[in-house]
Amino acid sequence: MSEKLWDGRFTQSTDKLVEKFTSSIDVDKRLYAYDIEGSIAHCTMLAEVSVITDKERDVLIAGLNQIKTEIEQGQFIYDDSLEDIHMHIESRLFQITGKTAHKLHTARSRNDQVALDIRMYLREETRHIVSALNELRKILVSLAENNITTVLPGYTHLQRAQPVLLSHHLMAYYEMFTRDQQRFEDCLKRINVMPLGSAALAGTTYPIDRHFTAKLLDFPIVSSNSMDSVADRDFAVEFLSSASLCMIHFSRLSEELILWSSSEFSFIEISDAFTTGSSIMPQKKNPDVCEIVRGKTGRVFGDLMALLTLMKSLPMAYNRDMQEDKEPLFDGADTLKMCIEVYIRMLPNIRFKHDVMEQAASKGFLNATDMADYLVNKGLPFRQAHSAAGRTVSYAILNKKEIHELSIKELQSFSELISEDIFSFLTKEQMINRRKSFGGTGLDNVKAAIAKAKELLEL
Numbered sequence: 001m002s003e004k005l006w007d008g009r010f011t012q013s014t015d016k017l018v019e020k021f022t023s024s025i026d027v028d029k030r031l032y033a034y035d036i037e038g039s040i041a042h043c044t045m046l047a048e049v050s051v052i053t054d055k056e057r058d059v060l061i062a063g064l065n066q067i068k069t070e071i072e073q074g075q076f077i078y079d080d081s082l083e084d085i086h087m088h089i090e091s092r093l094f095q096i097t098g099k100t101a102h103k104l105h106t107a108r109s110r111n112d113q114v115a116l117d118i119r120m121y122l123r124e125e126t127r128h129i130v131s132a133l134n135e136l137r138k139i140l141v142s143l144a145e146n147n148i149t150t151v152l153p154g155y156t157h158l159q160r161a162q163p164v165l166l167s168h169h170l171m172a173y174y175e176m177f178t179r180d181q182q183r184f185e186d187c188l189k190r191i192n193v194m195p196l197g198s199a200a201l202a203g204t205t206y207p208i209d210r211h212f213t214a215k216l217l218d219f220p221i222v223s224s225n226s227m228d229s230v231a232d233r234d235f236a237v238e239f240l241s242s243a244s245l246c247m248i249h250f251s252r253l254s255e256e257l258i259l260w261s262s263s264e265f266s267f268i269e270i271s272d273a274f275t276t277g278s279s280i281m282p283q284k285k286n287p288d289v290c291e292i293v294r295g296k297t298g299r300v301f302g303d304l305m306a307l308l309t310l311m312k313s314l315p316m317a318y319n320r321d322m323q324e325d326k327e328p329l330f331d332g333a334d335t336l337k338m339c340i341e342v343y344i345r346m347l348p349n350i351r352f353k354h355d356v357m358e359q360a361a362s363k364g365f366l367n368a369t370d371m372a373d374y375l376v377n378k379g380l381p382f383r384q385a386h387s388a389a390g391r392t393v394s395y396a397i398l399n400k401k402e403i404h405e406l407s408i409k410e411l412q413s414f415s416e417l418i419s420e421d422i423f424s425f426l427t428k429e430q431m432i433n434r435r436k437s438f439g440g441t442g443l444d445n446v447k448a449a450i451a452k453a454k455e456l457l458e459l
């Protein structure tokens with residue numbers, strides 16, 4: 001058994017089961033690089049304010065760098081009795097440097113140390129996610145640009161509603177992922193706050209310079225209340241709620257791609273490289289990637305819920321419960337990163353079947369609203385126009401035709417305001433292009449939205 005770094009007041013050694021139960025090393029070992037970087041900054045600051053000598057600082061830094069190498073080369077030995085990554089590193093530092101190692105923990109606690117590590121970890125993850133989402137948005141914009149005039153049915157209640165441009169549909173996802181990216185950027189402001197020097201909860205009696213440490217670690221802000229600094233995990237909850245929202249968007253997109261690749265829709269074909277087969281049904285080509293993304297969404301919600309529930313009712317300040325924050329946090333970040341990555345790769349490998357989409361947009365009375373609009377243009381109040389178009393639809397259903405397939409005579413039986421110009425009025429192109437209201441599916445609007453997006457993305 002390794003000696004405990006806290007065993008001074010204990011007369012009995014820790015029960016083996018308790019050691020195993022309280023240990024978090026299997027999970028938090030991935031924080032090693034941040035822990036070492038934080039410790040290097042901490043001892044640099046301690047030397048700066050003369051709490052340790054420059055020589056001691058140099059010995060500690062050399063030892064910490066050696067540990068980093070040992071971990072990266074797989075030579076580091078882990079042991080449950082040392083609880084967590086912080087104790088592992090300090091204990092190994094003692095083996096390397098002798099008693100000097102014992103000075104490293106002056107003016108800090110594992111409580112502010114772990115808060116620092118998580119913040120450093122999370123700001124790196126968040127930056128990565130921001131740039132990955134940026135990449136994804138570029139792909140959506142280029143897909144929209146390449147499919148600029150294709151028309152497909154727009155749905156409400158999963159019933160055909162009105163024709164829309166595929167580019168408009170794709171740009172809807174661009175908007176969602178733009179907000180997601182902004183949410184992560186905003187969240188980063190509250191992640192990027194330096195807690196070290198708060199010590200266990202009350203601050204410290206040593207003349208430390210927290211702003212100096214913050215500068216070394218590239219934090220723009222130092223946390224202002226030592227109790228809050230060690231007790232706060234809001235930033236992690238914010239991260240997981242941003243991740244959950246982002247996953248909702250991926251899940252909705254996945255659901256659509258799954259539907260669209262079914263024989264019933266047949267709007268798209270996902271390339272072989274991004275689909276899988278069945279072990280029994282030779283004909284199957286399944287959209288498993290989309291399904292797994294949809295499934296992983298529940299997992300990220302679970303991570304958020306775990307953290308929310310964990311933090312609820314904890315009294316000030318640090319409580320050991322909080323050790324449980326890492327698993328959901330790591331899992332949420334890993335899952336989201338993977339989903340973004342897989343989508344970045346898969347989206348350009350989707351073939352949009354323009355002809356099928358266009359055909360679908362010509363069936364199912366997607367021009368009924370426009371027929372009502374036509375009558376309004378001719379002077380009928382909208383509610384009466386709506387009713388006349390409704391009666392036309394009902395008649396067309398009985399006769400197994402679309403509105404635009406009825407003869408002018410048939411159409412005129414529903415309103416004498418109707419003349420030949422109704423046929424061009426009800427074409428998909430005209431229907432799309434009349435939707436000029438800002439943000440609507442009119443071609444010029446969509447072109448403008450794409451141009452604005454390209455400017456924002458510096459494309």
Ligand code: ARG
Pocket residue numbers: 024028084110111114318320322323324
């Ligand atoms: N491993 C702990 C955590 O992740 C940090 C240590 C704080 N432990 C303590 N006994 N004060 O939260």
